[in-house]
Amino acid sequence: MEVLVLLLCLVISSIQTAAPVAAAVGLRPPAMYVLGDSLLDVGNNNYLTGADVPRANKPYYGVDFPGGKPTGRFSNGYNTADYIAKSMGFASSPPPYLSLLADNSSSSSRIHAHQLVLAALTNGVSYASADAGILDSTNAGKCIPLSTQLRYFNATRAEMVAAVGSVAVSALLSKSIFLIGVGSNDMFVFAAAEQQSDAAALYASLISNYSATITQLHSMGARKFAVINVGEVGCVPTVRVLDAAGQCADGLNRLAADFDDALRQLLVDLAARLPGLVYSLADSFALSRDTFADPQAAGYTDIAAACCGSGRLLAEADCLPNSTLCGNRDGHVFWDRYHPAQRACLLTAQAFYDGPAQYTTPINFMQLAQSS
Numbered sequence: 001m002e003v004l005v006l007l008l009c010l011v012i013s014s015i016q017t018a019a020p021v022a023a024a025v026g027l028r029p030p031a032m033y034v035l036g037d038s039l040l041d042v043g044n045n046n047y048l049t050g051a052d053v054p055r056a057n058k059p060y061y062g063v064d065f066p067g068g069k070p071t072g073r074f075s076n077g078y079n080t081a082d083y084i085a086k087s088m089g090f091a092s093s094p095p096p097y098l099s100l101l102a103d104n105s106s107s108s109s110r111i112h113a114h115q116l117v118l119a120a121l122t123n124g125v126s127y128a129s130a131d132a133g134i135l136d137s138t139n140a141g142k143c144i145p146l147s148t149q150l151r152y153f154n155a156t157r158a159e160m161v162a163a164v165g166s167v168a169v170s171a172l173l174s175k176s177i178f179l180i181g182v183g184s185n186d187m188f189v190f191a192a193a194e195q196q197s198d199a200a201a202l203y204a205s206l207i208s209n210y211s212a213t214i215t216q217l218h219s220m221g222a223r224k225f226a227v228i229n230v231g232e233v234g235c236v237p238t239v240r241v242l243d244a245a246g247q248c249a250d251g252l253n254r255l256a257a258d259f260d261d262a263l264r265q266l267l268v269d270l271a272a273r274l275p276g277l278v279y280s281l282a283d284s285f286a287l288s289r290d291t292f293a294d295p296q297a298a299g300y301t302d303i304a305a306a307c308c309g310s311g312r313l314l315a316e317a318d319c320l321p322n323s324t325l326c327g328n329r330d331g332h333v334f335w336d337r338y339h340p341a342q343r344a345c346l347l348t349a350q351a352f353y354d355g356p357a358q359y360t361t362p363i364n365f366m367q368l369a370q371s372s
């Protein structure tokens with residue numbers, strides 16, 4: 001207990017002195033909070049019950065992670081959230097929210113709150129959940145939907161305020177990074193529906209919910225948003241394998257591109273409306289399109305097949321302990337039939353942090369992290 005109190009005191013004093021120090025180039029933001037789907041999930045889904053919940057809790061997930069064990073990341077090693085966090089000066093992604101609430105038989109509920117508050121004040125927290133979409137209806141019951149991730153952040157914030165007061169929390173949150181990457185699952189679910197409804201109506205509800213999410217985060221004190229758009233979802237192995245020639249599904253890619261156009265406009269509008277809001281929008285779509293057009297430029301040997309799976313393109317089944325593993329994991333864009341491999345995550349984070357200007361707008365993630 002005394003150690004925790006001392007730690008909290010140190011945290012408070014570092015928050016209070018953060019303003020002049022934060023201006024120094026290269027200093028990391030005080031914390032990062034992550035909302036989104038399986039591209040960013042670092043283990044929340046391992047804590048969800050339910051037979052259909054996707055969990056990366058078995059080999060060969062984590063085969064290239066330090067220790068070689070599955071961690072809940074849908075990757076052979078680190079994922080994009082980790083590499084973005086690392087590039088900003090953190091050790092890795094902040095820990096999964098549900099791990100900080102996890103029942104710890106040897107400790108009291110008071111310690112759980114401390115565990116959450118300490119993480120939230122010193123590094124941040126990840127609410128990202130595989131299968132999550134922008135809409136609550138997307139994969140309902142199999143994930144933590146975006147609206148619930150937002151409620152979990154609100155609950156975290158309330159614990160932070162109780163521990164160190166609202167002035168310190170506002171100061172910390174205004175300098176922290178809010179990393180958001182979500183939308184792919186809404187595209188998959190829409191495209192898989194037997195009766196195609198109106199795409200315009202889909203965009204309207206997606207953008208309205210995205211707008212509400214950012215507006216509410218802003219009202220809770222968030223100012224710096226790092227947003228990742230939806231990539232070429234029509235080119236993931238599980239979609240390619242549906243085509244006899246293994247080609248991308250153009251319709252699904254168009255669905256993503258049109259959503260991304262609406263998301264870009266939304267952020268322009270929100271930045272004009274919400275005081276102090278700054279953002280960097282990362283163009284996952286353009287990065288994946290350019291990567292698929294010239295794989296060798298980034299050192300890829302295979303852009304179509306998964307590295308862990310079974311059947312054609314190793315995309316006819318999930319990555320399981322009895323799966324086939326490809327020989328050159330770094331040469332594959334895709335690790336399993338939906339998700340990028342560790343090296344692709346690294347290259348993605350590098351592109352968004354301080355890579356070619358066309359992959360971020362209006363500033364890159366480095367400029368966002370270092371903005372005052």
Ligand SMILES: *[C@@H]1O[C@H](CO)[C@@H](O)[C@H](O)[C@H]1NC(C)=O
Pocket residue numbers: 099102103104115
């Ligand atoms: C219990 O808490 C410790 C740190 O306080 C953590 O490392 C450990 O993972 C927790 N146990 C479970 C089962 O979550």
Ligand SMILES: *[C@@H]1O[C@H](CO)[C@@H](O)[C@H](O)[C@H]1NC(C)=O
Pocket residue numbers: 150151154155158216
């Ligand atoms: C956040 O929590 C406060 C109470 O602590 C509540 O009044 C507010 O409605 C909550 N906001 C959201 C979006 O959950």
Ligand SMILES: *[C@@H]1O[C@H](CO)[C@@H](O)[C@H](O)[C@H]1NC(C)=O
Pocket residue numbers: 135136147205208209212213
């Ligand atoms: C998301 O959209 C649905 C349907 O359009 C709506 O019922 C729900 O209230 C929205 N959620 C938020 C947080 O705006």
Ligand SMILES: *[C@@H]1O[C@H](CO)[C@@H](O)[C@H](O)[C@H]1NC(C)=O
Pocket residue numbers: 310320322323
């Ligand atoms: C792998 O194991 C699963 C059950 O866990 C089984 O359904 C599947 O057919 C097996 N796949 C192969 C390629 O043997």
